[in-house]
Amino acid sequence: MEFDLVVLNGTLHQAHGSQPGDIGVRDGEIVEVVPAGILAGRSAGRVIEAAGLDVIPGCIDPHVHLDLKISDAITTCDDFESGSRAAACGGITTLIDFATPEPGETLQQAHDAWLARADGNSLVDYAWHMCLTDDSHLHQIDEMLRLGIPTFKEFMIYEERGLRSDDGRILETLRMMKQLGGMLLLHAESPEVLDHLVATRHDRELMQRYGARLHAMTRPDYVEAEAVQRAILWSEVTGGPLYLVHLSTARSADLIEAARKRGVPVTGETCPQYLVLDDSVFEREEDGHVFASCPQVKKPGDSERLWAALEAAGSAHEILSTVGTDTCSFTRAQKDTWGGDFTKIPMGLPGLDTMVPIMYTHGVQTGRLTMNQLVSLCSTNAANLMGLGDRKGSLQAGYDADIVIIDPEHKKAVDWRSLQSRCDWSPYQGMELGGFAKMTIARGRVVVDEYEVVEEGEAVGCGEFLRRKGRG
Ligand SMILES: [Zn+2]
CATH class of the missing domain: 2.30.40.10 (Urease, subunit C, domain 1)
Structure with missing residues (x-):
């Protein structure tokens, strides 16, 4: 043959x-x-x-969370077996997860833990970004590069889960990214403003009145935008490549567009949920809470601006480079453990089956994107940015x-x-x-x-x- x-x-x-x-x-x-x-x-x-x-070309999802334990009681309902089947049916042939060290663990230990989750279970190829959750991890970055992991992730929020990086660590990591040839992925939301809004509205009466709507009410667009503009500055002054994950607001698209025009090495990712859903979902009496994600879906005007940003894909004025799912799936029973308290909803949405179909239907078939832009946004750009450009995309x-x-x-x-x-x-x-x-x-x-x-x-x-x- x-x-x-x-x-x-x-x-x-x-x-x-x-x-x-x-x-x-x-x-x-x-x-x-x-x-x-x-x-x-x-x-x-x-x-x-x-x-x-x-x-x-097979699509690449640069942002998935499979088999992720978020608390002692709750682990995402999708693992590499079901997640990779969903990916394959949705036209995705490469998954990039986030290996996250447990408190006290090294990056190597997190890598081994993620290998144990994925090995022999996935229908499609996989990799992971490495989460840096402790200052000691900065000394282990070059070891990860040698293992074939050139992308790292930090969080500006989630102090309570031990994940937060302060601005000092973010600045230092960006410096190292420039020096060592890596890229930092950042979850950009403003921790102090967010914590303040949540704390001051975490009240029985308000929760009875507004239910799941409080999830959106405590996370206005400026929670993301303030953090995005701050992170862009750290990228600008260090020259460290920065990739802002799961962008959900018009303001973020504006900030990235302006930063790229002046040569800052920053790019961004958005997700289908921010393009085709808006925060009216939280008004559903019975089950608005199942839509809770972090960041949450925003206003129709945000979706509009994000689509416009995607329409620049492939041009000299590209703004957002990729679409990822931020898959983090919880069943209704898992979501229902919130018991009416918006601070206790397991946050995340499934998305591997439907990412490419949404981009194809709402992007290409409506005439907003060409097929070539769909390929750029869902495959080629992720391959190039994530260090797979010589074999995927x-x-x-x-x-x-x-x-x-x-x-x-x-x-x-x-x-x-x-x-x-x-x-x-x-x-x-x-x-x-x-x-x-x-x-x-x-x-x-x-x-x-x-x-x-x-x-x-x-x-x-x-x-x-x-x-x-x-x-x-
Ligand atoms: Zn995520």
Whole structure:
């Protein structure tokens, strides 16, 4: 056999253009990408006819939390097994989680703990950013770079969970990122203003009156924007590359646009929930609280501005570079442990099944984004930023055979019962979406076929840990 598989006559979409083409795959790699019709008749283990279908490089979710324990009683309901199945059905073939040291642990220990969670359980490839939660971790950064982990994460909030970095540590980390060739991912929210707003509204009467709405009322947009502008300054004065995660506000898009114009090495990520949901969800009497996430979804004007920021993708004036899910799934029973107290809601949403479908339906099919921009935002940019640009994020010879095939005519109403996430609800329940993966090929293996996970044989647990490269 010349090829393990060939994909024929698809419309191949890359970050920089689209054309009809054929793809030949051997030993998990793309070995040929040629104009349509050229590979027809060549010998292949499997021939996949893709005429009339969109073919894109496997998408990369740079922001997931799987198998994450948030308290003694509560661990996310999705782990690498269910999360990677959801990813595959949603056209995502690379997951980047966040390894988080327990108090007193080294980065190496956190890395080992995350390997134990993922190894043999994931249908798609995986990696993790390393969370820096203690000053001693700064001395372990170069060791992580040698292990193939060039991206680090700090939090400006979550003092109570032992995760908070103060501005001194953030500044120092950015300096080291510049020096050592890494990148800092930052959860930017203003801890003092947020804690103040929460503390002064954490009151029985108010909770009875406003319920889950207090979650949004205590987290106005300036909680994020103040922190974003501060972090941008630290990036500017150190020259340390900064990637602001899960941006949810118009103000943040404005700040990043202005900073990038003056050459600050900052970029940002947003998430589908901030693009298609708004904080009216918290008004749902029965179950508004299930939508609680951190940051929470904001106002329609924020979504509007974030879409406009994404429309600049691929231009010289790019503002936001990536879309990630910030998957952090909790069941209704887990969410219900809040008992009416907005400070006790497990915060987070599922999203791996639906990220690419939302971007395809609300971005491409409405004409806001081109397919090339979708590929940039959901695959190529993340590959380049996260140190995978020499093997992921593009359909070209020598790259991993991560290939997703989408039928532009296929649409379905989201129903959590038919998704792979273990969540017993979906933030997008009932939404009509196209863009689900008709077929997903992960390093040459078909892992989704006709919208179903391929259960048998060598595909199960075939995902591998990806060693990534720093900026050199
Ligand atoms: Zn997150």
